[in-house]
Amino acid sequence: MRPIISIAKDNNTNRVVHISQVDNGLSCGCICLECGGRMVAANGGKIQQHHFRHYDESTCLGAPETGLHLLAKQILLEADSITIGVEENFFYSHAMAEKMLHGVIPDMRLESDDKEMWLIEIVVTNALEEKKIQIFKIVGLNCLELNLKNVARDIAYEELKKLILFDLSFRKVICRKVKESKMNEKKEKQDYWVFAVFSLIAVLLGLGWRKRRRKRA
Numbered sequence: 610m611r612p613i614i615s616i617a618k619d620n621n622t623n624r625v626v627h628i629s630q631v632d633n634g635l636s637c638g639c640i641c642l643e644c645g646g647r648m649v650a651a652n653g654g655k656i657q658q659h660h661f662r663h664y665d666e667s668t669c670l671g672a673p674e675t676g677l678h679l680l681a682k683q684i685l686l687e688a689d690s691i692t693i694g695v696e697e698n699f700f701y702s703h704a705m706a707e708k709m710l711h712g713v714i715p716d717m718r719l720e721s722d723d724k725e726m727w728l729i730e731i732v733v734t735n736a737l738e739e740k741k742i743q744i745f746k747i748v749g750l751n752c753l754e755l756n757l758k759n760v761a762r763d764i765a766y767e768e769l770k771k772l773i774l775f776d777l778s779f780r781k782v783i784c785r786k787v788k789e790s791k792m793n794e795k796k797e798k799q800d801y802w803v804f805a806v807f808s809l810i811a812v813l814l815g816l817g818w819r820k821r822r823r824k825r826a
Contacts, residue, residue, distance in 0.1 A: 616676030
């Protein structure tokens with residue numbers, strides 16, 4: 610059975626689009642992500658599942674994995690926040706796809722106005738490269754993995770958007786930079802205990818000196 614093609618590229622804007630986002634028929638103005646051929650949007654009926662089909666006879670399958678990966682990036686490019694953990698959201702004002710950073714190319718780079726940055730890796734087929742993980746950890750970068758391996762390739766757009774931006778069951782933090790404030794807090798605690806220990810030693814030494822002085826007297 611041929612896979613249902615639900616994702617294509619708008620030939621006018623170069624945006625990756627879902628079948629639910631375009632006009633019906635050839636007027637959708639879309640091309641195939643795999644072969645570049647013109648696509649017809651069959652999204653006007655109520656019986657068949659909405660889908661794209663090639664305008665010309667073709668054996669192309671439309672690259673559903675590539676489409677899912679690209680649409681996920683498109684969603685992040687057009688959003689302004691993403692859930693990182695329980696009751697923790699990252700709000701960003703700049704989003705870049707596949708820009709070189711420290712010798713590797715993360716899928717997405719999200720940055721806030723105060724220069725905080727999160728890298729997003731989107732896994733659809735292959736696992737995240739160990740080389741990337743090690744570089745992110747060595748440099749000290751925030752990195753979140755979105756795992757879409759088990760997501761249906763013909764998933765509805767709004768469902769995918771919710772999954773990408775909010776669903777914690779499809780993400781995990783790969784590495785996280787320790788914020789400077791936390792580092793200072795940790796150092797302050799360490800300094801406090803060092804001071805407390807030396808103070809205690811000083812008190813004990815003082816008591817010992819007094820006892821020895823009394824014995825001599």
